[in-house]
Amino acid sequence: MFAYYLELALRSLKRSPGLTALMVLAIGFGVAASMTSWSVFRAVSGDPIPWKSAQLFVPQIDNWGPNGRNPNGDPPSAMDYADATTLMRDHRAKRQSAMYQISPSIVPAGAGKHPINVSGHAVYGEFFPMLDTPFQYGSGWGASDDANRAQVTVISSKLNQKLFGGTNSVGRSVSIEGRDYRVVGVLNDWNPQPRFYDVVNSGGFNSQSDDVFLPFQTAIQAAIPNDGNTNCNAVPKESGFIGLQQSECVWIAYLAELDDAAAVAAYRDYLQGYAREQQQAGRFGWAPNNRLRDLRAWLDDQHVVPRDTKVSLLVALGLLLVCLVNTIGLLLAKFLRRSGEIGVRRALGATRKAIYLQFLTEAGMVGVAGGGLGLALTCAGVAGVGWVLPKDIASLARLDVSLLVLTLLVAVLATMLAGLYPTWRASRVQPAWQLKSN
Amino acid sequence: MNLHFRPILTALRRHKSGTLLIALQIALTLAIVCNALFIIHARLANLSKASGVDESSVFVIANQWAADWSTPQVDAQVQADLLALRRLPAVRDATPATGYPLKGGGWDNFVTLTPEQTQPTTDAAVYTGDANFLDTLGLKLVAGRNFRPDEVMVMGTQQATFSPTAIVSKALADKLFPAGDALGKSFYAMSPMPSTIVGIVDPLHRQGVDQYSNAHAGQALIWPIRSDDSRGLYYIVRAKPGQLAAAMREAPKALLAQSRLRIIDPKDGIQDYATIRHKVYDSDRGMAILMGIICVVLLAITAAGIVGLTSFWVGQRRRQIGVRRALGARQRDILAYFLTENFLISAAGVALGVVLAFAFNLWTVTRFALDRMSLGYVGVGVIVLLLLGQGAVLAPALRASRVSPVEATRSV
Numbered sequence: 001m002f003a004y005y006l007e008l009a010l011r012s013l014k015r016s017p018g019l020t021a022l023m024v025l026a027i028g029f030g031v032a033a034s035m036t037s038w039s040v041f042r043a044v045s046g047d048p049i050p051w052k053s054a055q056l057f058v059p060q061i062d063n064w065g066p067n068g069r070n071p072n073g074d075p076p077s078a079m080d081y082a083d084a085t086t087l088m089r090d091h092r093a094k095r096q097s098a099m100y101q102i103s104p105s106i107v108p109a110g111a112g113k114h115p116i117n118v119s120g121h122a123v124y125g126e127f128f129p130m131l132d133t134p135f136q137y138g139s140g141w142g143a144s145d146d147a148n149r150a151q152v153t154v155i156s157s158k159l160n161q162k163l164f165g166g167t168n169s170v171g172r173s174v175s176i177e178g179r180d181y182r183v184v185g186v187l188n189d190w191n192p193q194p195r196f197y198d199v200v201n202s203g204g205f206n207s208q209s210d211d212v213f214l215p216f217q218t219a220i221q222a223a224i225p226n227d228g229n230t231n232c233n234a235v236p237k238e239s240g241f242i243g244l245q246q247s248e249c250v251w252i253a254y255l256a257e258l259d260d261a262a263a264v265a266a267y268r269d270y271l272q273g274y275a276r277e278q279q280q281a282g283r284f285g286w287a288p289n290n291r292l293r294d295l296r297a298w299l300d301d302q303h304v305v306p307r308d309t310k311v312s313l314l315v316a317l318g319l320l321l322v323c324l325v326n327t328i329g330l331l332l333a334k335f336l337r338r339s340g341e342i343g344v345r346r347a348l349g350a351t352r353k354a355i356y357l358q359f360l361t362e363a364g365m366v367g368v369a370g371g372g373l374g375l376a377l378t379c380a381g382v383a384g385v386g387w388v389l390p391k392d393i394a395s396l397a398r399l400d401v402s403l404l405v406l407t408l409l410v411a412v413l414a415t416m417l418a419g420l421y422p423t424w425r426a427s428r429v430q431p432a433w434q435l436k437s438n
Numbered sequence: 439m440n441l442h443f444r445p446i447l448t449a450l451r452r453h454k455s456g457t458l459l460i461a462l463q464i465a466l467t468l469a470i471v472c473n474a475l476f477i478i479h480a481r482l483a484n485l486s487k488a489s490g491v492d493e494s495s496v497f498v499i500a501n502q503w504a505a506d507w508s509t510p511q512v513d514a515q516v517q518a519d520l521l522a523l524r525r526l527p528a529v530r531d532a533t534p535a536t537g538y539p540l541k542g543g544g545w546d547n548f549v550t551l552t553p554e555q556t557q558p559t560t561d562a563a564v565y566t567g568d569a570n571f572l573d574t575l576g577l578k579l580v581a582g583r584n585f586r587p588d589e590v591m592v593m594g595t596q597q598a599t600f601s602p603t604a605i606v607s608k609a610l611a612d613k614l615f616p617a618g619d620a621l622g623k624s625f626y627a628m629s630p631m632p633s634t635i636v637g638i639v640d641p642l643h644r645q646g647v648d649q650y651s652n653a654h655a656g657q658a659l660i661w662p663i664r665s666d667d668s669r670g671l672y673y674i675v676r677a678k679p680g681q682l683a684a685a686m687r688e689a690p691k692a693l694l695a696q697s698r699l700r701i702i703d704p705k706d707g708i709q710d711y712a713t714i715r716h717k718v719y720d721s722d723r724g725m726a727i728l729m730g731i732i733c734v735v736l737l738a739i740t741a742a743g744i745v746g747l748t749s750f751w752v753g754q755r756r757r758q759i760g761v762r763r764a765l766g767a768r769q770r771d772i773l774a775y776f777l778t779e780n781f782l783i784s785a786a787g788v789a790l791g792v793v794l795a796f797a798f799n800l801w802t803v804t805r806f807a808l809d810r811m812s813l814g815y816v817g818v819g820v821i822v823l824l825l826l827g828q829g830a831v832l833a834p835a836l837r838a839s840r841v842s843p844v845e846a847t848r849s850v
Contacts, residue, residue, distance in 0.1 A: 116701065321466060332455060
């Protein structure tokens with residue numbers, strides 16, 4: 001029976017090619033616009049570390065007081081040197097790392113090679129196991145390396161390719177800012193988007209991966225300056241990088257791993273106690289005003305998903321809605337034009353259900369055709385999105401099977417939904433009336 | 439022309455659902471198109487803002503040091519570099535800098551009028567350069583004087599340096615001293631000591647083009663400071679008229695001849711202002727294009743929908759049209775009938791659409807802190823949609839008007 005309905009639908013669609021083409025075009029464009037914006041939105045709003053984001057927390061300490069808070073009363077979104085290093089020393093979380101952005105120059109081995117500039121982070125050894133960073137060779141460094149300010153480094157596979165031709169370089173030495181560092185690990189491709197471990201400096205998205213990681217205290221000792229944002233509520237008393245470390249300026253990102261609610265509560269208490277201590281010591285002239293957000297809440301709070309992406313998704317969904325209203329109208333016209341035919345079929349014994357099936361099949365067919373066009377346009381859209389959106393964001397939009405399936409599904413379901421009302425109207429056609437007027 | 443609304447309305451009552459669907463579609467289209475137009479216009483307005491820079495002949499070199507030098511060593515190298523750059527035949531002038539207009543973010547300081555003030559008066563983008571800064575960028579001095587070479591101070595790595603003199607943009611001068619007497623007055627830019635305004639330039643764009651920068655549009659100050667940061671600095675270079683390409687070729691060679699202990703990224707280490715402008719407005723332009731595409735698609739689909747439904751109605755009413763024609767209605771009466779019918783539906787849709795447009799805008803204002811839409815956009819949207827409706831209905835209406843009176847005698 002279904003094959004018969006398919007044949008009927010095909011015949012009917014062929015009879016008015018203009019109207020059919022119009023519906024297919026509307027569905028195709030509507031679905032493609034929504035799916036293309038969805039692919040971008042999905043990419044930027046995704047959880048960069050879904051298996052662990054509930055255990056990663058970002059502490060904020062109010063070292064600026066009431067005048068430095070944002071309108072919501074939140075303290076600065078990064079830490080100063082004193083607070084970050086105290087939190088590291090106290091070591092109250094399962095794992096934790098303070099970090100700051102660096103941009104050192106590296107001189108490749110071999111005479112006549114030109115120095116290159118790379119970006120990276122100064123972190124503590126626990127950074128790597130905490131974030132489950134994938135290693136191609138070797139591993140991160142241990143707590144003793146942090147304490148001894150060892151001259152060790154973890155590099156990206158990209159930098160390993162450039163410096164050592166991609167071979168296992170563990171144990172070899174790299175010249176960074178004029179000093180030699182021993183490679184202890186080479187990362188596999190790892191450039192999580194958004195760059196959740198340092199949102200403050202990356203603004204969330206950065207197509208350039210981090211190429212070099214150094215121990216935090218080693219980098220401080222080597223005076224490798226902060227290359228990220230520095231925010232100050234007052235001018236540092238002393239100049240230079242040392243002055244920055246002694247100031248209340250905030251420039252250090254911090255992540256802590258807390259396994260369960262009890263650990264979170266304990267850490268909150270600890271932060272509260274620390275801020276109270278600072279208040280009693282006279283450094284803070286205000287009551288504790290800390291924050292401890294888990295990673296997802298933190299990304300949300302930092303508005304990592306660009307406003308433009310949300311607005312475009314909304315507008316694209318609006319476009320889809322208009323396309324659907326349009327399709328309802330056209331299907332209605334198309335179905336009711338055939339009132340005579342419906343009347344004959346009903347008079348010959350077709351049930352309402354049969355009419356329903358027949359016309360929903362027809363709507364479904366328009367949906368499939370629209371979905372097919374939508375698929376092609378979505379592919380073109382995702383490929384062409386780099387042409388209109390900033391590169392860092394556009395490069396994240398991916399075409400995968402789930403997007404293609406979703407495109408087809410949305411097209412068919414939306415069209416069937418749009419076909420419901422016209423089909424209902426078609427099924428209400430009075431056979432007697434139609435036959436009489438003929 | 440004699441318009442009869444009543445028969446049209448009576449007829450429409452027999453096509454309730456079709457009428458409602460067209461009206462709804464027009465309403466939604468209007469709501470989206472108005473908001474999209476508003477976004478497009480806001481973004482295009484950003485794109486066309488003047489930077490104050492002589493953009494056709496200025497380029498920027500991002501120079502990073504690959505040596506662990508002390509501040510005096512860096513200073514000597516920077517001075518030598520500047521001399522070498524200024525000596526090039528294609529170069530008019532050059533200046534050291536920590537940032538440049540349209541860089542896409544950079545150094546900015548809160549500005550107060552007294553050192554005790556806790557709430558800042560405003561926020562200013564901070565530029566640094568030597569006495570050649572104004573000439574290199576091509577900034578127009580509208581009051582006061584340029585920096586003297588002896589006023590230029592040296593700033594080492596992450597060192598807080600403040601100058602007792604400053605040149606400010608007219609926007610900043612007017613914000614701080616609305617009476618227009620800024621010249622010779624002082625301000626504090628997060629500095630313990632005041633800076634005295636010795637000159638005023640107009641215009642001078644900030645480094646950033648984001649929402650925060652736009653809220654403080656054009657407010658910028660220049661300090662006579664040579665940046666000797668051990669990490670690196672920017673050289674802003676102005677070529678002689680028509681010699682931009684030559685200057686961009688010569689400059690890096692001249693710098694490398696001075697010292698090879700530097701890194702100038704081969705990909706984007708040297709950028710002319712066309713590139714800088716293109717890059718910084720990437721997202722604004724992208725958003726405008728995206729909204730433009732969506733508007734066009736939306737209007738096309740709505741127009742096509744109106745054509746489709748009206749054609750159907752015409753087909754359905756051929757007999758009635760024939761009867762009317764037989765009873766003496768002229769072709770133009772039939773044409774007017776369908777045009778009026780569409781106008782009534784469109785008007786209802788547009789009325790609903792205006793409400794929807796403002797509701798949507800209000801929602802984005804609260805949700806995304808977008809600006810409030812002015813009435814003009816809605817006005818344009820209303821006119822566009824009414825014209826679109828009339829245009830779309832024209833072809834089916836013309837076909838209807840050509841229905842012969844003979845049709846009245848045919849059964850179907």
